[in-house]
Amino acid sequence: MTSKTPRTGNQYSIHYGDYSAVICELGAKIRRFDYQGKEIFCPFGVNDLTPTCNGYVLAPWPNRIENGEYDFNGKHYCAPVNEYHPAPRNNANHGYAYHYMWKLESLTDSAVTLSLRFPNLDGYPFDVTVTVTYELGDNGMTATVNARNDGDEPAPWALGLHPWLANGKQGATAAERDADSAACHLQGRQSCDGERGADSHRHRTGYQYLRPERWPDARRPRL
Numbered sequence: 001m002t003s004k005t006p007r008t009g010n011q012y013s014i015h016y017g018d019y020s021a022v023i024c025e026l027g028a029k030i031r032r033f034d035y036q037g038k039e040i041f042c043p044f045g046v047n048d049l050t051p052t053c054n055g056y057v058l059a060p061w062p063n064r065i066e067n068g069e070y071d072f073n074g075k076h077y078c079a080p081v082n083e084y085h086p087a088p089r090n091n092a093n094h095g096y097a098y099h100y101m102w103k104l105e106s107l108t109d110s111a112v113t114l115s116l117r118f119p120n121l122d123g124y125p126f127d128v129t130v131t132v133t134y135e136l137g138d139n140g141m142t143a144t145v146n147a148r149n150d151g152d153e154p155a156p157w158a159l160g161l162h163p164w165l166a167n168g169k170q171g172a173t174a175a176e177r178d179a180d181s182a183a184c185h186l187q188g189r190q191s192c193d194g195e196r197g198a199d200s201h202r203h204r205t206g207y208q209y210l211r212p213e214r215w216p217d218a219r220r221p222r223l
Contacts, residue, residue, distance in 0.1 A: 006046035009101050016110040016136035027098035028114040028132050030055035030163065033141060039166035040140075050098075052177055054164035057145070059097040059130050060118065062160025068092035068123065072156045079123030094162070096124060102132075111135035126155035 009025025021033045029050060032043035042054050050056070067090055068079040079092035102114035115131040118124060127150045135142045149155045169180040 008046050008048075008050075010104070011046060012104065012107055012112045012114075014108070014110050014112055014134065014136055017138070019136045019140060021134060021136060021141060023112050023114070023134055025101045025104070025114070027055075027100065028057050028102045028116070029098065030134065030141075033163075035140070042164045042166045052164050053094060053098070053162045056094060056098045056162040057130070057132055058094045058160035058162055059145075059147070059158075060124055060126075060128060060156065061095045061158045062162075064089075064091035064093050066091055070156070073154055077123050077125075079121075092123065094160070096121065097130065105131065110137065126153070127151035128155050128157065 006024075007026070008029070008031065011025075011031065012023045014021050014023070018036045019034070022031045023029065024031045024046070027050075030041055031046070032039070033041040042051065044051055044054060064083065065079055068081040070077055070079075079096075081090055081092055083089050083091040083093040096118060097116055100116055100119075102116045105113040105115050107113075111133060113131060113133040115129060117129040118126065120127075129148050129150065131146045131148075133142075133144045135144070143161060145159055145161075147157055147159070149157075165181070167180055
């Protein structure tokens with residue numbers, strides 16, 4: 001019997017020293033990240049439903065759009081509502097990027113790069129390509145995200161990353177997992193670096209327009 005491709009797609013393993021990680025084709029998710037054989041992020045199986053949005057790239061928006069509706073550049077857009085519980089939630093949650101299989105751009109022993117060109121969608125018809133690189137090194141993992149607008153109009157854009165730290169517990173419900181995670185704390189650096197004169201932008205955190213040909217100086221959320 002021919003073996004089937006996992007439901008999370010191809011699996012890309014990288015390693016450096018005592019660090020190792022597996023990135024999956026579906027959503028460019030971090031499926032596992034370990035140090036000296038111990039879990040740093042909560043892992044999940046190759047055919048499992050991703051728990052607690054673990055390892056997601058949240059694009060072209062993180063968090064929630066109420067009722068899935070937003071206005072941008074004088075036009076009204078409707079994104080599919082995919083969060084209903086607990087009531088009365090009715091939101092378009094965490095963007096589109098995690099729904100799609102990403103294209104492998106490069107793979108080395110210690111780094112992998114994947115990209116996604118968003119299809120033409122009712123809720124996001126903008127011709128945006130996002131690229132993520134995960135690289136392991138002496139200080140652990142570095143995630144670098146670039147976004148490029150190839151359309152003729154500005155595009156709304158926001159980004160988030162959604163790791164879920166392992167704490168040795170396996171809560172059965174969302175409430176139990178939230179309670180277990182409340183004791184975990186993470187310290188990190190944040191940056192958002194523009195590449196002037198180009199139609200791309202490298203994000204660590206924050207919000208930005210995507211404009212053809214150039215980036216504006218103003219940085220303010222639009223979604």
